[in-house]
Amino acid sequence: MRAAQCKDYTPTNTYESVLTVQDSVPVPNVDTDAPPSGFRNPMLVRVLSVALAPGDVRAMSGATRELQGPPSFPYTPGGDVCGVVVTMPGESKNKKGEEWTFDVGDRIAARFVNKPMGMLGECALVSPDVCDKVPEGVSNDGAAALVSSGTVAVIVSDYIRQGDRVLIFGAGGGVGSHLCQAVRLNGASYVVGVGKDPQRLTSKPLSCDEAIDYTQDDPYNVKDWQDKPFDVIIDLVGGVWPTLLNQKAKQKSIVKSSNQGGRYLTTTPDKAIFEGHSIWALLKIFLFPALWRAAYTRVGVFSRSSLPKYSYVMGLPGSSEIVTRTLSLAAEGKIVPCIDDSGPFPLTTDGVRDAFRLQASRHAKGKVVVKVSEK
Secondary structure (H helix, E strand, O other): OOOOEEEOOOOOOOOHHHEEEEEOOOOOOOOOOOHHHHOOEEEEEEEEEEEOOOOHHHHHOOOHHHEEEEEOOOOOOEEEEEEEEEEEEOEEEEOOOOOOOOOOOEEEOOOOEEEEOOOEEEEEEEEEEHEEOOOOEEEEEEEHHHHHHHHHHHHHHHOOOOEEEEEEEEOHHHHHHHOOOOOOOOHEEEEEEEEEEEEHHHOOOOOOEEEEEEEOHHHHHHHHHHHOOOEEEEEOOOOOHHHHHOOOOOOOOOOOHHHOEEEEEOOOOOOOOOOOOHHHHHHHHHHHHHHHHHHHHHHHHHHHHHOEEEOOOOOOOOOOOOHHHHEEEEEEEOOOOOOOOOOOOOOHHHHHHHHHHHHHHHHOOOOOEEEEOOO
């Protein structure tokens, strides 16, 4: 089969030296082949579209090779997929003892499990536990774009309350483009996006009430926001919390304090590009700072009066319910899949390299998608 192949790590994201598309890659077999990301009970799909994410770039860079590296080289990258079921999993029921909601011939969307790899080819092994049928009216590219980033957006939006004023850093990216839409569903009354393209952020389907280009203006010094601070700040890029800490004694904050009901939500550590070569190293990056900040913004007398309540929104659940919910919202027209206008990219060596370069730039407008097949 035709598939992307990565022959080595590339810490500098130099894809010319490691990434190609080959025509003679063996088709994976559900009975004899173990998925490279290590999940059990695989299902074989004929791939239609694949969406990239930061984890795909990180895995290929080797920054987390001991935990997210492939079992061997070469390997097929890509973790989020829309495809057609070719072979059902060996076990006839899911972990809850329920029958699968899909069958051979159904179009499904599946996200990565454990490691983002194995999907960027004409056929792939997917986990049936984190996928569901794609409703009519949702495109192949759209389903691939939504199955991971869209679901994260829906999970984060569940923290929003009726009437909240919300400021989103990283509003134009893969998660942000869908989060701008999702927070409205939970009652956000005023949504502001921070990104490089304010015109896109205020246009449909993102439809922010206001947007700011952080390369031109300082979002922490907008007087109107200081006079009427936000109920919620959502950080999708990293580094917003340290800035709030540095400025809290120098100027009025753009977000309400914990005592006033202010909240800070994030899905990323302070530095979005990181290395972690052991579980302990990742705990120091992700868990320990989050636990400390969550504690002192809830119980610290001074912190509660000067900082918003900190919450780190941890990863995706290991079940399909959130996938089903997100795809249903798309089918109802409540969330529109957002794909960077540079794509979808073709499954060619140049196309896949261009897709990875765009993802690595951290300036994609929506999701980066590779189209593998039309039908």
